[in-house]
Amino acid sequence: MKKITFFLPVLVLIVAAALSSIFIVTETQRALVLQFGRVVAVKDDPGLSFKIPLIQEVVYYDDRILSLETAELEVTPLDDRRLVVDAFARYRIADVEQFRQAVGTGGIRSAEDRLDRILRAATREVLGSVNSNDILSTDRAALMLRIRNSAISEASNLGLLIIDVRLKRTDLPEQNLAATFARMRAEREREAADEIARGEEAAQRVRAQADRTVVELVSDASRQSEIARGEADAERNAIFADAYGADAEFFEFYRSLTAYSRALQGSNSTMVLSPDSEFFNYLKQADRP
Structure with missing residues (x-):
């Protein structure tokens, strides 16, 4: 027992x-x-x-891939337009022994604080070397790759491997939005005025060309009408000449009757002429027995 x-x-x-x-x-x-x-x-x-x-x-x-969202950061690009940037990174512990030596008992919390400072410095350095239009454009893959490459060396000293860095938000500060929108509106209005001026200039050219075309067409039509009228008059005169040549006495009689009918109308039946005027030759002959 x-x-x-x-x-x-x-x-x-x-x-x-x-x-x-x-x-x-x-x-x-x-x-x-x-x-x-x-x-x-x-x-x-x-x-x-x-x-x-x-x-x-x-x-x-x-041992999995971890994510870290960096604190909001204000950067100043080359054109001095301040931007507010939010980013996040994906990373993993590549060397646990070096990680332990670098952060000690602080663990992931301490490592992420140090990694956040590294990423913020790299982001400020890279985005400060380009224009704001490059940052605000949709094609920012090259900038994000530069940020990753800039931070990857310092992160490796912590035993970390940065897999990817992404920019989530790139906006203007609130105090700059109104001024930026006003400048954008002024630029658009200037572009609109330029387009209107170019349109008016083009319209003037079209109108001038149309007016010139009208003048040319009217001139050509008048010329052709005058030619046609002249040819018609020539043909008429030729017909009269042929008729006169065929019977001169009858032609003279016909012309006299035409002159009488035009001169002796109801509203114009009084004429003052010399009795021996040639106008009455055929009337005198008509009075003969």
Whole structure:
């Protein structure tokens, strides 16, 4: 009975020591085995592992891709238009041993504070070397790659690998929005005025060309009408000449009757002429027996 009483606590201690010497590393983790604060082993593969109880301890770190949103940052591009920028980065712990040496017991919280400062400095440096139009454009992949490449060296000193950096928001500060909108409106109004002026100039050219075309067409039509009228008069005169040549006496008689009919109308039946005027030759002959 005394032996059982003696060995039972010993057995419990042995079991407890055996259980405390076992630790499990999952697929999403990496582990460091520390002995008196010094790294003695790195466990990268998932599964069961062992450590010395009471002397060694295990620290776990996330092996997945992590995200970090940087604090709001105000940058000044080359054209002195201040912009407010929000960015986020995706990173992972590439070297857990170096990570432990760099941040100590601060862990992820301390690492992200330092990484945030690194990203803010890289963002301010890169965006300060270009114009605001380049930042505000939709094609900003090259700028984000430059920010990543600028920060990747310092981040590697922390045992971190920056996978990607993205700009979420690039806006003007509130106090600059009204002035910027007014300037944009003035530029659009100037462009509209230029377009209207160019349109009026083009319209004037079209109208001038149309007026010139009208003058040319009317002139050509008048010329052709005069030619046609002259040809018609010539043809008429030729007909009269032929008729006169065929019977001169009848032609003279016909012309006299035509002159009488035009001169002796109801409203113009009074004429004052000399009695021996040639106008009455055929009337005199008509009075003869």
